[in-house]
Amino acid sequence: MKVKHALGALPFIGMLGGVAFVNRVEPYVLGMPFVLFWIVMWVVLTSLIMLAVNKLDQSDGKGEKL
Amino acid sequence: MNPALVILFLFLALSLYLGIRAQRGKDMNMEQWTVGGRGFGSVFIFLLVAGEIYTTFTFLGGSGWAYSKGAPAYYVLAYISLAYVLSYWLLPPIWRYAKEHRLVSQSDFFVSKYNSPVLGILVSTVGVLAIIPYLVLQFKGLGIIVSEASYGMIAPTAAVWIGVLAVTIYVMISGIHGSAWTAVIKDIMIFFVVVFLGLFLPYHYYGGIQPMFEAVDAAKPGFLIFPAEGMSISWFVSTVLLTVFGFYMWPHTFGSVFSAKNEKVFRKNTVVLPLYTLMLLFVFFVGFTAILQVPGLQGAEGDLSLLRLSMRTFDPWVVGLIGAAGLLTALVPGSMLLMTAATLLAKNVIHVFVPASSEERIGRIAKGLVPVLSLICLYYTLSGGEALVTLLLMGYSLVTQLFPALLFSLPARPLVNKYGAFAGIACGVLTVVYVTVAEVTIGTLFPALPAFIKDINVGVIALLINVAVMGAVHVLTARLTASGTRAAAAEKSPTI
Numbered sequence: 267m268k269v270k271h272a273l274g275a276l277p278f279i280g281m282l283g284g285v286a287f288v289n290r291v292e293p294y295v296l297g298m299p300f301v302l303f304w305i306v307m308w309v310v311l312t313s314l315i316m317l318a319v320n321k322l323d324q325s326d327g328k329g330e331k332l
Numbered sequence: 333m334n335p336a337l338v339i340l341f342l343f344l345a346l347s348l349y350l351g352i353r354a355q356r357g358k359d360m361n362m363e364q365w366t367v368g369g370r371g372f373g374s375v376f377i378f379l380l381v382a383g384e385i386y387t388t389f390t391f392l393g394g395s396g397w398a399y400s401k402g403a404p405a406y407y408v409l410a411y412i413s414l415a416y417v418l419s420y421w422l423l424p425p426i427w428r429y430a431k432e433h434r435l436v437s438q439s440d441f442f443v444s445k446y447n448s449p450v451l452g453i454l455v456s457t458v459g460v461l462a463i464i465p466y467l468v469l470q471f472k473g474l475g476i477i478v479s480e481a482s483y484g485m486i487a488p489t490a491a492v493w494i495g496v497l498a499v500t501i502y503v504m505i506s507g508i509h510g511s512a513w514t515a516v517i518k519d520i521m522i523f524f525v526v527v528f529l530g531l532f533l534p535y536h537y538y539g540g541i542q543p544m545f546e547a548v549d550a551a552k553p554g555f556l557i558f559p560a561e562g563m564s565i566s567w568f569v570s571t572v573l574l575t576v577f578g579f580y581m582w583p584h585t586f587g588s589v590f591s592a593k594n595e596k597v598f599r600k601n602t603v604v605l606p607l608y609t610l611m612l613l614f615v616f617f618v619g620f621t622a623i624l625q626v627p628g629l630q631g632a633e634g635d636l637s638l639l640r641l642s643m644r645t646f647d648p649w650v651v652g653l654i655g656a657a658g659l660l661t662a663l664v665p666g667s668m669l670l671m672t673a674a675t676l677l678a679k680n681v682i683h684v685f686v687p688a689s690s691e692e693r694i695g696r697i698a699k700g701l702v703p704v705l706s707l708i709c710l711y712y713t714l715s716g717g718e719a720l721v722t723l724l725l726m727g728y729s730l731v732t733q734l735f736p737a738l739l740f741s742l743p744a745r746p747l748v749n750k751y752g753a754f755a756g757i758a759c760g761v762l763t764v765v766y767v768t769v770a771e772v773t774i775g776t777l778f779p780a781l782p783a784f785i786k787d788i789n790v791g792v793i794a795l796l797i798n799v800a801v802m803g804a805v806h807v808l809t810a811r812l813t814a815s816g817t818r819a820a821a822a823e824k825s826p827t828i
Binding site: 274277278281282285286289290291294296297298299301302305306308309310312313315316317319320323 | 403406409410413414416417420421540541542545546549556557558565568569572573599600602603604606607609610613616
C-alpha cells in the first residue's frame with residue numbers, strides 16, 4: 267500500500283469511524299454542534315489530503331501541477 | 333408586474349440564450365453532442381460534476397431534511413466529499429479506456445469491457461429506470477420553486493411546461509455544451525444565494541449560528557445528533573458508503589467523465605470539489621433556522637422551508653433572485669439527465685436492434701428522443717403516481733448495483749466474465765426492487781439482531797447478493813466462456 271493510498275483512506279476513517287465517538291452537541295465549535303463540526307472539519311481535511319496526494323503524484327510525474 | 337416574476341423570466345431567457353449559443357461554431361455530431369468532443373477542462377468538468385450535485389435537492393431537499401430530520405441530513409456532506417476521494421483513483425482509468433475506444437455512454441463502457449451488447453441493454457435499462465424519476469423530481473421541483481417564488485402568479489403546471497420546453501430546446505440544439513454554459517451562470521447564482529441565506533437568516537432571527545442551534549436544541553433535544561436507533565450512526569456509515577459507491581454510477585455523471593480533455597482534470601478537481609460541498613452547510617443552516625420560524629410543515633411540506641422562510645423575510649425582488657437560482661438548479665441537471673437518457677436508448681438499445689445504423693443516424697435518433705422523453709417526464713410530473721415515488725426511492729440503490737461489475741472490469745482483463753456481471757447486476761436490482769416494494773429492512777428480516785446492525789442500510793444486502801451471485805456465476809460459467817470465445821473466434825461471429 268502506497269502512502270497516497272493510506273492518505274486516501276484517512277477521510278473515510280476520520281469521517282465515518284470518528285462520528286461514533288463525537289456524536290454530541292457540545293462543545294459548540296464555530297457555532298456548530300460538535301458532531302456537525304467534526305464532519306465539516308473532515309470535509310476541509312479531505313481537500314487538504316487530496317492536495318497532498320496530488321503533490322505526491324506530481325513527484326511521480328503523474329499528478330497535476332496545482 | 334411582480335418583480336419576482338420579471339427576474340424569474342429574465343434568468344430563464346438568459347439560460348435559454350446561453351444554452352442555444354453554446355453550439356456556435358461546432359459541428360454537432362454525436363461525440364460533440366454527448367461528450368463535448370472530449371475537450372472540457374477543469375472548470376467545465378468542475379461545473380458539470382458540481383452542477384449535477386446541486387440540483388433542486390440542494391434548494392428543497394437539503395433544507396427540508398435539516399428541517400424535518402435533523403442530524404441525519406449531515407450524511408450528504410460526508411458522502412459527496414468521500415465520493416471525490418474515490419474519484420481520484422476510479423475516474424482516470426475509466427476516462428483513458430473511454431478515450432481509447434471512443435465511448436460516449438456508460439453502457440458503452442460495459443459493452444466494450446465485457447464484450448456483451450446484451451449487458452449494455454441491461455445497464456441502459458437500469459440507468460433509464462433510475463433517471464426518469466430523477467428527471468421528474470427536477471421538473472416537480474422546478475414547478476414548486478417557480479410557483480412559490482412568483483407568489484402563486486405562475487401555476488406549477490405552467491412553470492413545468494415552460495421549464496421543460498426550454499430544456500428540450502437547448503438540449504436538442506447544444507447537447508452537453510448547453511448544459512456546461514448554463515452551469516456557469518447557475519453555479520455563480522447558487523453560490524451567492526445559498527451563502528447569503530445561510531448566514532443572513534440565522535443572524536436575522538437568532539443573532540448568530542450558535543444561538544440558532546442552541547434554540548433548536550432546547551426546543552427539540554437530541555435533534556442535532558444521530559439518534560440511538562433508526563437513522564443512527566450505523567445507518568449513517570452504511571448509507572454514506574453505499575452512496576459513495578453509487579455516486580459515479582449515475583449514467584449522466586459517468587457520461588460527463590468522458591467529456592474531460594485529460595485525466596489530470598479529475599485529480600485536480602478532487603482538491604476543490606470537497607470544499608464546494610460546504611455550500612450545503614449553509615442550506616442546512618436555513619433548514620434549521622426555519623424549524624422555529626415556520627413551524628408545522630409536515631412531511632413533504634418540509635421541503636418548502638427555505639422558500640417559505642425567504643418569502644417571510646425578504647422583498648419580492650430578493651425572492652425572485654432566490655427563485656431564479658432554484659430554477660437553474662432544475663434546468664442544468666435536468667438537461668444532463670435528458671441528454672443521457674436519450675443517448676443510452678439510442679446508442680445502447682435501439683442501435684443493438686438496428687446494428688446497421690451509422691453514427692450520424694444514431695445521433696439523429698438520440699436528438700429525436702429528447703422531446704419524446706420530455707413528454708413522458710412531463711406526463712409523470714403532472715400526473716404524479718405512486719410507482720414513480722417508489723422508483724425514485726430505488727434510484728440510488730439501482731445505480732449502485734452497477735458498481736461491483738464496474739470495479740471488476742477495471743483491470744486490463746475483467747476479473748469476472750459477462751455472465752457473472754449480468755447475473756450480479758440483475759440479482760442486485762431485483763433485490764432492490766423487492767426490499768423497496770415490500771418495505772423490508774434488516775430489522776424486519778432479523779428482529780433479534782442488536783439495533784446497530786438492524787439500522788444498517790438495507791441496500792448493503794442487495795450489494796452483497798450482487799457480488800455473491802456475480803462470483804458464483806463467473807465460476808460456474810468460466811469453462812463456458814472459454815469454449816464460447818473459442819467457438820466465436822472460429823466462426824467470426826459476435827458474442828452476446
